[in-house]
Amino acid sequence: MTGEYFKLALLCALGLLLIIASVTDLRSRIISNRLNLGIAALAPLWWIASGLPVWPGMALQVGVALVVFALFATLFAMGCMGGGDVKLLGALALWFPWAAMLSMLMVMALIGGVVTIITVAHHRMTRTLGQPQIPYGIAISVAALWLIGERYLNHFA
Template sequence: MTGEYFKLALLCALALLLIAASITDLRSRIISNRLNLFIAVMAPLWWLANDLPLWPGMTVQLILALSVFAIFAVLFAFGCMGGGDVKMLGALALWFPWQPLLSMLMVMAILGGVVTIVTVVHHRVTRRLGQPQIPYGVAISVAALWLIGERYLNQFA
């Protein structure tokens, strides 16, 4: 039972970090490297709490995270995403197996579209100059929070 409390504590800590990422991204359009580092560093604790074996479990998570980071780094290179967003996606990929991660990315894409539309409309209504900066970290965080919540809410379905 103690192990379940530890897992819940890790998920709560991750949720708090995701909320902090959303708030800072909304306020300053920056997701702290330190925040992304905390997300990444907590993942091995999550693996150990879930008895993930070194091979293939932990190795697959590392490969998955590096792959997600590389794919989104290409989008960063084309100016489609911010660096903090890319780092946060790589760090979150350490937490989730590939199937739930794909679900999270789909939800993130839909929410990202909504965030983009709202940001562009707000930018135009307030007649600001220059290109609007999209707080995509909000979409990433909400999608990850959805994934965390789904784990517990689906037990009632």
């Protein structure tokens, strides 16, 4: 039973860090490296608490994170995403199995579209010069929070 409380505490910590990422991205369009490092550093504790074996479990999580990071780093290089967003996605990929990560990315894309529309509309209404900076960390964080919540809400279905 103590292990379940520890897992819940880790998920709460992740949730808090995701909320902080959303707020700081909305305010300053920056997701700090420390925040991303904190999310990544908690993942091995999650693996151990979840009973994930070193091989292939933990190795697969690292592999998924590397693939996600490489994919979104390519988008960063093309000017489509911010560096903090890419690091946040890589850190989150350490937490979730690949199938759950794919679900999260789909939800992120849908929420990201809404965030983009709202940001562009606000940019035009305020007649701000230059290109709008999309706070995509909001979409990433909300999608990850949805994924965390879904695991618990589906127990009632």
